[in-house]
Amino acid sequence: MTAVAVTGIGAIAPNGKGTDAYWKSTVEGLSGIVPVSRFDASGYPAKLAGEVPFDAAAHLPSRLIPATDHMTRLSLAAAEWALQDAGVDPAELPDFGAGVITASSAGGFEFGQRELENLWNKGPKYVSAYQSYAWFYAVNSGQISIRHGMRGPSGVVVSDQAGGLDAIAQTRRQIRKGTQLIISGGVDGSLCPWGWVAQMTDTRMSTSDDPERAYLPFDPAAGGHVAGEGGALLVMEELEAARRRGARIYGEVAGYGATMDPRPGSSREPGLRRAIVTALDDAGVNPDEVDVVFADAAAVPELDRIEADAIDAVFGPGKVAVTAPKTMTGRLAAGAASLDVAAALLAIRDGVIPPTVHVSRAPEYSIDLVTGAAREAQVRTALVLARGHGGFNSAVVVRAAR
Amino acid sequence: MIRRRVVITGIGVLAPGGVGTKNFWSLLSEGRTATRTLTHFDPTPYRSRIAAEVDFDPQEHGLRAQEIRRMDRAAQFAVVAGREAAADSGLEWSGVDPHRIGVTIGSAVGATTSLEDEYRVVSDDGSAHLVDHTYATPHLYDYLVPSSFATEVAWAIGAEGPSTVVSTGCTSGIDAVGHAVELIREGAADVMITGATEAPISPITVACFDAIKATSVHNDDPEHASRPYDSTRNGFVLGEGAAGFVLEEYESAKRRGATIYAEIVGYATRSNAYHMTGLRADGAEMAEAITAALDEGRLNPADLDYVNAHGSGTKQNDRHETAAFKRSLGDHAYAVPVSSIKSMVGHSLGAIGSIEIAASALAIKNNVVPPTANLHHQDPELDLDYVPLTARDWRTDRVLTVGSGFGGFQSAMVLSRPERSAA
Amino acid sequence: MTKKFGIEDLTRILREGAGGELEGDFQDASFEDLGYDSLALLETGSRIGREYGLEFEDTAFVDVETPRDLVEVVNAHLLSHAARG
Numbered sequence: 072m073t074a075v076a077v078t079g080i081g082a083i084a085p086n087g088k089g090t091d092a093y094w095k096s097t098v099e100g101l102s103g104i105v106p107v108s109r110f111d112a113s114g115y116p117a118k119l120a121g122e123v124p125f126d127a128a129a130h131l132p133s134r135l136i137p138a139t140d141h142m143t144r145l146s147l148a149a150a151e152w153a154l155q156d157a158g159v160d161p162a163e164l165p166d167f168g169a170g171v172i173t174a175s176s177a178g179g180f181e182f183g184q185r186e187l188e189n190l191w192n193k194g195p196k197y198v199s200a201y202q203s204y205a206w207f208y209a210v211n212s213g214q215i216s217i218r219h220g221m222r223g224p225s226g227v228v229v230s231d232q233a234g235g236l237d238a239i240a241q242t243r244r245q246i247r248k249g250t251q252l253i254i255s256g257g258v259d260g261s262l263c264p265w266g267w268v269a270q271m272t273d274t275r276m277s278t279s280d281d282p283e284r285a286y287l288p289f290d291p292a293a294g295g296h297v298a299g300e301g302g303a304l305l306v307m308e309e310l311e312a313a314r315r316r317g318a319r320i321y322g323e324v325a326g327y328g329a330t331m332d333p334r335p336g337s338s339r340e341p342g343l344r345r346a347i348v349t350a351l352d353d354a355g356v357n358p359d360e361v362d363v364v365f366a367d368a369a370a371v372p373e374l375d376r377i378e379a380d381a382i383d384a385v386f387g388p389g390k391v392a393v394t395a396p397k398t399m400t401g402r403l404a405a406g407a408a409s410l411d412v413a414a415a416l417l418a419i420r421d422g423v424i425p426p427t428v429h430v431s432r433a434p435e436y437s438i439d440l441v442t443g444a445a446r447e448a449q450v451r452t453a454l455v456l457a458r459g460h461g462g463f464n465s466a467v468v469v470r471a472a473r
Numbered sequence: 474m475i476r477r478r479v480v481i482t483g484i485g486v487l488a489p490g491g492v493g494t495k496n497f498w499s500l501l502s503e504g505r506t507a508t509r510t511l512t513h514f515d516p517t518p519y520r521s522r523i524a525a526e527v528d529f530d531p532q533e534h535g536l537r538a539q540e541i542r543r544m545d546r547a548a549q550f551a552v553v554a555g556r557e558a559a560a561d562s563g564l565e566w567s568g569v570d571p572h573r574i575g576v577t578i579g580s581a582v583g584a585t586t587s588l589e590d591e592y593r594v595v596s597d598d599g600s601a602h603l604v605d606h607t608y609a610t611p612h613l614y615d616y617l618v619p620s621s622f623a624t625e626v627a628w629a630i631g632a633e634g635p636s637t638v639v640s641t642g643c644t645s646g647i648d649a650v651g652h653a654v655e656l657i658r659e660g661a662a663d664v665m666i667t668g669a670t671e672a673p674i675s676p677i678t679v680a681c682f683d684a685i686k687a688t689s690v691h692n693d694d695p696e697h698a699s700r701p702y703d704s705t706r707n708g709f710v711l712g713e714g715a716a717g718f719v720l721e722e723y724e725s726a727k728r729r730g731a732t733i734y735a736e737i738v739g740y741a742t743r744s745n746a747y748h749m750t751g752l753r754a755d756g757a758e759m760a761e762a763i764t765a766a767l768d769e770g771r772l773n774p775a776d777l778d779y780v781n782a783h784g785s786g787t788k789q790n791d792r793h794e795t796a797a798f799k800r801s802l803g804d805h806a807y808a809v810p811v812s813s814i815k816s817m818v819g820h821s822l823g824a825i826g827s828i829e830i831a832a833s834a835l836a837i838k839n840n841v842v843p844p845t846a847n848l849h850h851q852d853p854e855l856d857l858d859y860v861p862l863t864a865r866d867w868r869t870d871r872v873l874t875v876g877s878g879f880g881g882f883q884s885a886m887v888l889s890r891p892e893r894s895a896a
Numbered sequence: 897m898t899k900k901f902g903i904e905d906l907t908r909i910l911r912e913g914a915g916g917e918l919e920g921d922f923q924d925a926s927f928e929d930l931g932y933d934s935l936a937l938l939e940t941g942s943r944i945g946r947e948y949g950l951e952f953e954d955t956a957f958v959d960v961e962t963p964r965d966l967v968e969v970v971n972a973h974l975l976s977h978a979a980r981g
Contacts, residue, residue, distance in 0.1 A: 115606055133915035134931055137939070138749075167743055167761055175640060176618045178583075187592045187677060191599025195518050195680040196946055200939040202681040204749045204879045207582055208619070208640035213880025216744040222758055225744040225882060226648060229583075229638040230620045237637050244655055261617070268595055268606040269588075269617040329635035329661075331576065334628035342633055345572065404618075460614060461624030463636065685938055686954055707954075750935060 074325075075243045076472055078318040079157025079306030080413045081149035083258060085121030085299050085400045089152060093303075093410075094417045097425045098445045102399040104282045104297050109262045116278040117271055119285050120262055121299020121401030138201040139214065140179025142300060146211040146258035147218060149304040153254060154219065157306035157318060161219045161252070168251040170223035171215045172242045173258075173304070174234030174405035175208040177269070180261035182206045187265070215254060215304075223250045231459025232367070233329070235302065235408025236467045240327040242307050252308045256409030260300020270298050273460055275371050283429045286402075288368035288395050289375050289440055291433040296370045302406020303413040310472060320472040321416040325452075326354025332462030342464040343367075344381035347454065350466035351385070356452055358386045361468070363424050363441075363448070365411040365455040368395035378456065379436045388437035392448065395427040395440075408457035412467060415453035419471050424448050479654045480891055481734040482564065482726050483719030485557025485668075486831050487550050488818045489525035489712055492534070494557070497818075497828075498835050501843035502864045506817045508710045510695045513674045521688035523695040524674050525712030525819025529553075543612045545584035546672035547715070548625045550824075554717030555626040555666050562719035563731060564664070566631065575634035575662035576627045579649030579669030581642045581823030581878070583619030586675040591616065626666055626717075634662040643783075643878030644742065645669050646716070646826025647886050651740035653720050663722055670715035671824035682711065685750060687787060697847045699820075701784035701813035702791050702859045704852040709785040712819025716827035723891060734834040735872075736894050739770030739887035750879050752789055756797025759875060759883040763801035766885040771895040772871065774802040777809050777887075779842045779867065781833045781874040784813020784859075785820050790877060795855050797875075797883075810867060812860040816846040826876040826884070833872040833888050842867045899948065901970040906940075906963055909947070913939045923964045930963075937966075944970055950977055 080090045085103025087093030096103070106112070107120045127136055127144045135147070150171075154161065161169040183206035189197035204210055209227045216225050224245045228237045235257040242255035261270065270276060277295035279285035286297040313320055328349025330342030351358060364386075367378055382393060396414050397407055418424055424446045432440045452470040459465075486493065490500040490507030500507060508525045516522035527550070531541045534553040541549065555576075559566065591613055595604035615621035623636045635656055639649040646669035653667035682688040689708040691698035700706040726733055743765070745758040767774065780802075783794050798806040814832050821828065836842055841864050848861035870893040876884045907918050914936035922930055927937060937960070941952050950973045960966045 111603060114603060132931075133917060134936070136915050137913055138915075138935070167758075170744065176620075180617070183588075183677075184592070186681070187589065188596070188599050188602065190677055190680050191593060191596065195520075195676070195683060196942065198677070198680040198684050200681075200684040200935045200942060202677070203685050203687070204642075207642060207879070209581070209642045209645075209878075209880040209882065210749075212641070213744075213749050213882070216746045216881060217748065220746045222744050222746045222761075224742050225641070225880075226652075226742065227640045229618065229640050230623065230636070231618045234620070234637070241652070244659070264603045265592060265595070266617070268604050268609050269591075269613045271606055272609050272611055272613040272617075274611075329637075330572070331624070331627045331633045331636040333571070333633055334631070339571075339633075459620055460618065461621050462627065463620065463624075684942060685935060690954070748933060751933065 073247045074310035074323050075246045075307055076310040076313045076323050077305045077321040077416055078308050078313050079153040080303060081153030081156060082303040082410060082413050083123055083145050083149045084301040084410055085123055097396045097399060097414060098423055100426050100428045100444060102282060102428055104401055110264050115267060117276040118280045119282055119297045121297060122262060123301045138205055140182035140205055142258060142260045143179055143210050143214055145301060147214060149258045150215040150254050153304045153306045159252060159306060161221045164251055167223045169221040170225045170245060170250055170253045171212045171221050172226040172238050172253055172255045173211045174228050174238040176231055176259050176404040177261045177266060178208045179206040179210055180266040181263035184263045184265035230463040231461060232404060232407050233457045233459035233463035233465040234405040236457045236465035237329060239324055239412060239467055243324050246307060246309055252306060254304050255307050256302060256304045257405035258302035258304060259404040259406035262300050286370055286398050287430050288370040289432050289436050290430045293370045293372050293375055297401035299401030299403045302403050303410040305409060322419050322469045323472045324467060325470045326350040326356060326468030328353060329465045341377045343377060344384050346464040346466040347381060347385050350468050354468040356468055361391055361452050361454050362450040363392045363394060363418060363453045365415050366393050366395045367456045367458045368397060379438050382438055389439045392424055393438045393440050394424055396425040398428045398430060408455060411455045412469060415455050415469050418450045418453060422447060422449055477658045478723035478736055479657045479720050480723045480726050480736045481718050481834050482721050482731040483558040483562025484734060484831050484834060485554040485561060485717040486828060487527055487554050488714040488828055489527050490818060492529060500817055501814055501832055502841055504844045504846050504863055506696050506846050508695055508698050508819050514676060519679050520683040521690055522692045523689055523698045523710050525710055526674060527714050544625055545587040545616055547580060547584060547670045548622045550672060550715035551578055551622045551670035552625050552629045554668055554715040556629060558717035558719050559630055569664055571631050571633040573634055573663040574632035575656050575665045576623045576632050576636040577639055577649045577653045577667045578622045578626055579639045579645030579823050579827060580619050580622055580671055581640060581645050582673045584616035585678060586672050587616040589675045589677050622670060630666050632666060641882045642880045643822050644826055644876040644882040644884040645823030647876045647884040648742055650827060650830055651886060654737050654740055657720060657722055665720040667720055668717035669824045669827035671821045672713045673822050674711055674713050699786050699816045700847045701786040701816050701845055702851055702855050703848050704850045706786045708787050710819040712821035714821045714824050714828055716831040733891050735837045735888040736891040737886060738889045738894050739766035741765030742882060742884040745881035745883060747881055752793040754796060756793050756800055759794060759797035759877060760800035762883045762885040763873060766887045770887045772887060774805040776871050777873050778869045779836055779872045780809055780811040781829050781872055782811050782813045783875050783877045784815050786815060791855055795857055806857055810842045810860045810865060811857050812843055812845045814843055829874050833874045836869045836872055837888060837890050840867060840869050842869060899974060901967055901974060903963060903967055906967055909943050910940055913943045924962050926961050
């Protein structure tokens with residue numbers, strides 16, 4: 072089977088804009104979780120977020136600004152950085168040789184709130200012409216393809232937080248079918264009052280107002296997560312073709328598995344373990360070859376238990392390093408998982424496992440959670456896990472290119 | 474390596490003009506239209522006041538009170554269409570490993586109607602920017618992120634394989650099924666419940682299409698407002714609905730003696746990378762998608778018996794796709810019948826691609842090409858055989874269906890009678 | 897007295913609704929060359945309509961190519977609007 076490589080990373084995260092800034096903060100354990108500043112959240116139970124302040128005018132043509140949601144602007148920046156990092160100009164590729172496949176969760180929700188306000192406060196004539204696409208789930212793939220002239224296969228998947236990995240898998244599939252290069256992953260967020268209220272109904276959001284105590288997966292005080300915005304876009308190519316053009320190879324997307332949990336109330340096993348096993352089989356990797364697991368890290372005790380059990384069942388208790396750098400960014404919806412894949416590839420590059428910050432592992436878990444500070448380790452193969460509300464489980468194996 | 478072949482063994486359609494696959498096919502084969510003055514809310518303040526609505530009573534279709542409360546209308550459509558397809562397939566579901574059943578559902582705008590209803594409550598009709606969380610329904614997260622549609626279908630059927638929602642605007646209905654085909658081919662699943670759903674007829678959707686003047690303003694003649702290829706066309710008619718499919722690997726479907734509607738032999742998608750709503754006049758990207766889909770099916774343009782077009786009835790679209798057909802099919806573009814069922818069931822955004830796949834499969838099954846209704850004065854610029862007004866008895870072994878959407882997505886799928894596929 | 901619509905009004909509304917810098921003499925440049933697409937014009941038309949209380953028929957901007965054309969169309973509508981009272 073054709074090997075597929077990642078050759079460019081564009082990360083944009085609450086603890087760092089740009090891949091270098093993100094990775095530096097992440098290795099140092101610097102969190103980007105802050106009191107919400109984008110709107111007045113004082114009246115809401117959840118008060119903290121992973122925000123990405125962004126001067127759109129400095130990064131984007133001014134004509135794009137009235138037509139785009141904040142998360143689309145972030146994604147346009149990330150796409151540009153990823154291409155620069157890969158040293159590729161899609162305009163120089165053959166026609167239809169490049170595509171864009173992104174994950175979305177709620178589309179441009181802040182844009183949507185403004186237009187709903189216009190409609191219900193002022194009337195139908197006040198709805199923006201750009202509402203017809205600026206809020207919808209496909210907007211980032213569309214805008215990125217237009218900006219960089221990418222006419223190949225494009226796509227959009229929505230599987231809540233698992234979507235970032237599903238997009239990467241769909242990308243690998245299209246590259247194996249013959250597309251030369253695809254920008255893949257997710258950059259997401261809906262930090263506006265309407266999006267905030269909608270996210271809170273998930274009942275998994277932390278109500279702590281202490282940035283150091285709000286998002287504590289696998290900790291005795293685990294009490295939900297902090298929501299954030301941002302993510303990462305990756306440039307993916309066929310490995311041999313990337314080598315031929317002399318590209319720097321971050322690593323190979325070697326395996327993927329996805330499952331759906333049984334319906335609630337079922338006594339059947341949750342799907343996460345099966346997603347892991349499928350991804351390892353797909354990669355042809357034995358559990359003992361995996362050097363680190365980037366956990367989904369829900370910080371909801373019941374869900375942390377399912378994840379710890381799945382990891383233990385596949386690897387054996389305490390046999391593999393586990394980490395959750397998203398404790399520094401919050402959960403970034405469809406942006407979370409591709410940012411974790413970026414972190415996994417950078418861990419391979421630098422031989423360092425970033426920490427799970429602010430967490431003391433609860434004694435009932437036997438996973439080897441990397442807490443406190445980053446751990447130096449040779450990382451050849453990493454497993455990234457992501458789960459979405461509604462039973463979605465996805466797993467991706469990345470490894471150093473052979 | 475032998476490629477796993479993928480066939481449609483079950484279909485469930487909820488389209489305007491009558492719920493159920495049988496009603497849908499009657500409408501199409503009789504050339505009747507289901508567009509009318511919009512009734513879901515008072516359309517008086519809006520520019521376009523026409524819609525193709527589904528008369529749908531969820532209770533009648535077996536949804537329970539809590540399911541109705543929990544699910545957006547589009548999710549209800551998806552579950553009902555998925556169940557219909559599951560029953561239609563005749564598959565003994567208890568004998569299938571749930572791990573080997575996956576779900577992909579297309580939708581362009583998700584739970585937009587429920588989101589707007591809930592927004593009105595929490596914002597008190599738009600008056601509060603800091604919306605009031607104490608009024609939010611506990612199901613709001615399922616409206617926020619429409620992957621809940623895939624979850625509902627998976628849990629209704631008992632699927633535990635790879636599942637997702639595909640949301641590529643108005644090509645979602647083709648792309649979701651294309652994605653499902655790929656999952657069976659690569660062995661990630663043996664059975665897929667797929668299709669697409671949309672229930673977008675809400676004030677915000679109508680207002681945003683008003684703002685870009687994309688929808689028809691034949692408000693005085695709503696039954697005949699959707700006029701693809703006609704010189705009096707002036708936009709699409711917003712619709713709603715869903716189509717669900719059971720896809721299976723061909724050999725196992727054959728072994729169990731399943732009724733096979735069609736094989737999906739080719740699928741491709743391309744982007745125009747041009748404009749979020751505009752189309753390049755030459756149709757190059759749709760043409761490329763068509764050519765790639767034919768190549769995947771190892772077919773030539775001349776092998777096609779019918780083209781099920783996007784045919785939205787906007788000035789721009791109908792020119793664009795006519796150019797794309799000529800560019801990709803050459804002379805055969807003039808020989809093959811081309812029609813748009815949007816003339817009858819409107820344009821249900823992300824759902825329509827799947828509804829059109831259903832129409833394509835039924836055209837193969839019945840050897841009938843559905844017509845383009847309301848086509849009385851063919852635009853002289855558009856010079857293909859658009860099958861005006863009346864369905865045509867026509868030996869139909871292979872069908873091309875296409876879609877085109879905001880964001881620049883252009884998708885094409887080729888269906889074939891399995892014994893006539895180039896295996 | 898009829899309110900007049902000038903190039904400076906258009907400049908402001910274009911910037912608000914569709915972005916862009918608009919420097920120098922651009923009155924006779926095509927909107928296409930200025931980087932404004934059909935949606936930008938629809939958004940601009942909608943904003944002008946709201947601000948000036950005008951209704952533009954669907955075909956009002958069909959022949960509009962430049963900012964000068966657009967200003968003329970708006971002023972023609974203002975005049976007929978005033979005449980209708």
